[in-house]
Every structure is written in C-alpha cells, then in structure tokens.
Amino acid sequence: MDTRDAISAPEYLQQQEELETAARESFPHDPRECTYAKGPLRQELYACQTCLKRTGVLNAVCYACSIRCHTSHELVELFTKRNRTCDCGTERIGTPCLVRNPQWSNLMLDKSFGGKFSPDIPDFGNKYGHNFRGRFCSCDEPYNPLEDSNMIQCILGVECDEDWYHEECLMGLKPGIIKRSPAHCDSDQGGNRLDDLDQLKPGDDAANTLQVNDNSISGDEILPLPGFPPLETFETIICWKCSSKFPEAMDDLVQLLHCDTLEYIPSESLDERIKTLKPGNNKKRTKRSYPTTIFLRENYKEILKENVRNHPEGTLARFLKKYPFMYEEDPIYSPPEDDDSSSVFELGIKELNTLPPEQTIQGLEAYQKIKSKLTEFLTPFAREGRIVTKDEVKNFFNNIKK
Ligand SMILES: [Zn+2]
Ligand SMILES: [Zn+2]
Ligand SMILES: [Zn+2]
Ligand SMILES: [Zn+2]
Ligand SMILES: [Zn+2]
Numbered sequence: 001m002d003t004r005d006a007i008s009a010p011e012y013l014q015q016q017e018e019l020e021t022a023a024r025e026s027f028p029h030d031p032r033e034c035t036y037a038k039g040p041l042r043q044e045l046y047a048c049q050t051c052l053k054r055t056g057v058l059n060a061v062c063y064a065c066s067i068r069c070h071t072s073h074e075l076v077e078l079f080t081k082r083n084r085t086c087d088c089g090t091e092r093i094g095t096p097c098l099v100r101n102p103q104w105s106n107l108m109l110d111k112s113f114g115g116k117f118s119p120d121i122p123d124f125g126n127k128y129g130h131n132f133r134g135r136f137c138s139c140d141e142p143y144n145p146l147e148d149s150n151m152i153q154c155i156l157g158v159e160c161d162e163d164w165y166h167e168e169c170l171m172g173l174k175p176g177i178i179k180r181s182p183a184h185c186d187s188d189q190g191g192n193r194l195d196d197l198d199q200l201k202p203g204d205d206a207a208n209t210l211q212v213n214d215n216s217i218s219g220d221e222i223l224p225l226p227g228f229p230p231l232e233t234f235e236t237i238i239c240w241k242c243s244s245k246f247p248e249a250m251d252d253l254v255q256l257l258h259c260d261t262l263e264y265i266p267s268e269s270l271d272e273r274i275k276t277l278k279p280g281n282n283k284k285r286t287k288r289s290y291p292t293t294i295f296l297r298e299n300y301k302e303i304l305k306e307n308v309r310n311h312p313e314g315t316l317a318r319f320l321k322k323y324p325f326m327y328e329e330d331p332i333y334s335p336p337e338d339d340d341s342s343s344v345f346e347l348g349i350k351e352l353n354t355l356p357p358e359q360t361i362q363g364l365e366a367y368q369k370i371k372s373k374l375t376e377f378l379t380p381f382a383r384e385g386r387i388v389t390k391d392e393v394k395n396f397f398n399n400i401k402k
Pocket of ligand 4: 136137138139140141165166169175
C-alpha cells in the first residue's frame, strides 16, 4: 500500500470536525480557504450563473467557494483573471460564504437562514466583462472547448478584460466557419486550403511563418488555420482590441520583439479576407487601417524588462511601467500544496461532482447527507485504527453511484 495515498481514519474524522467548525482561521494556507480576505489577486475564478440569475448582479467566486458554497450551482470557469476579489458572502451574492462562515451551513439546513446574515462588503475594484455572463471572444459565444478551434487568452486585458478568443475570430472570421477537424475535411477542402496558402503574400499577416503541420492531421488534433501563426511559435497574445489602445507603444513593441501580427478584418470567408489583403485591392490601406493582434514569443518578458531598464523614458517603457505584469513575474495565486489528509477530502468532493445527473447533489442538504455517509463509512476505520486509502474512498463513491 502506498502510504502517501493514505491517512488514518481518526485523522480524517478529526478533519471533518474541523471542517464543521470555525477553526479554518487557524489554517491560513488551507486550500479550502476563501481568498476574499486576501483582496484582489490573480487567481482562478468561477462566475456563478445561478446566483447571477437570482440577484441580477455579476459575480466572481474563488476556487474554494466554487466547490464548497456553489456546489450545485451552474458555474462558468473563467480560468485566471488579475486583480479580482472573491464575491462569495458579499452583497453581490447575498448569501453566506460557507468557507469563511461554516456555522451558516447548519443554520441554512434548519431553514432559519435569512434572519441575521449580514453580507460582507464587495471589492468595488472588481471588473466584470462578458466572460462573467458565460460569454467569450469577440463572437460573444459560450466557451466551447470541443469546437473546431483553439482559444487563446489576451495577456494585456486592458480593453478586453483578459478575454479568450477563437483563432478564426482574431482574423475577423466567424467561429467554426472553417472545418478543421481532419475527420470533417474531404480532400477537396484540403486542396483549397493549400491554394489559399499560395495566395497569401509573404509578409502579409503571418503568411511567412505559415506551415502545414503534418503531425496535426492525425488523431484528435485540428488542422492549422491558414494565415494564423502556428501555436508553437508564440506564448501569448495582445488582442486587437487592447493593442489598438496604445498604437505607438505597440509599434515599438512589435519592432523590438520581432512579433508576428495578425490583422482583424471582418470577412465572411477566408477568400474574402485574402482578397482584402491583396495589395492591388487595397491601395488606400495604411499601416493602421486594421487593428492587429500581436503574438508574443516565449522570451518576451526578458526583452521587455531590458527595454524598461535601458530606455526608461521611451514610449514603450512608459507604457510597460503602467502594466508591470507585462515584464515582471505575474504569479497566479494558488494555495500551497495540500497534505495527504486533505487530498482525500478534495478527492471526495471531486467524486461528488462525477455522480450521474439523477444523483447529482441537489443542494447542500444532499451534500451534507453524503458527507455524513462518508463519515459513517470511515468510523470503523477510526475505531480499529486502520488506514484508509484513496482507492477505498473512491470505491465508497462508486458504490454510491450504483
Ligand atoms: Zn471565496
Ligand atoms: Zn452560486
Ligand atoms: Zn464562499
Ligand atoms: Zn469567437
Ligand atoms: Zn485584449
């Protein structure tokens, strides 16, 4: 038996007790700690659509709250955003945060909820873009990771609120307009794609870096998008909405970093886009007639940092100093590593979330019931001083599912 995956049941039960009391304050680095008190952080966030529907107010909740306080709610995963404070338990959500105030869970079950709860004050600095309504990209669609496209997050986010974009949409095309799954592509379409590549003039857009990656034609991968820089050539992007806000600084940045850029040209098809880009068709086109997305390579921070050091009064450095995360470390807040005992609890929570729909936890009450069943299951282990493994906890949940 792998002891790293095991805890003793008494340990586990003791921890359950701790969960049920206000003792969390004594575990400042506990991963189940709500980040509200830490104030604005770059952190993993979730937008609760159930609470939004109830209150009409956009919200952001931290990882711990997504699991503990909004268990049965419809959540949109926002990945990470900078400078956000958790809204759970504040006036924006209007119900108690069970992580910060665990005593409320029992009161809610007693149906006496609503009497004495006074919500915390929300962070008025929080921003709420359309992602918080479950909408992403310039196409304003729900996030769909199964779609025939990759999505890329803007690193600057000043204008777009760190939005996520479909590759097609960054070019100005409609999402899903180009079938890119090899299974969906007949040979005819493949032929057109190569023709399109030939028509792109080197130097326009990213045509000069374009290559068809043979590896991507097999498996679940999707075909490269003609005119779009290969994913492995850049680390992150500054979207066209954000880059347009700082034209001079962005010109300097592109020059300094030798970035690929991509023009946003609203068009109905790849053909239409290519025609627009042809030199003969756009004689009046000036350098900045289309907003451009900028592709940043892996080492961009080092070079930008050097620029700030060596040319502190330059246009670019003055811009960068307003957004130091562009050249300095910008860590994502994550609670320190869990110890083994609480990993079992986390595992249990994850297993709860995999229950089939008809058994999905309907609110806190059902959740509490399963938790007490789990405690029941663990009691013999506790009495006999036996060790419980992750597998045994998993089996317990599998039995519940049956
Ligand atoms: Zn929270
Ligand atoms: Zn909620
Ligand atoms: Zn909470
Ligand atoms: Zn889109
Ligand atoms: Zn942006």
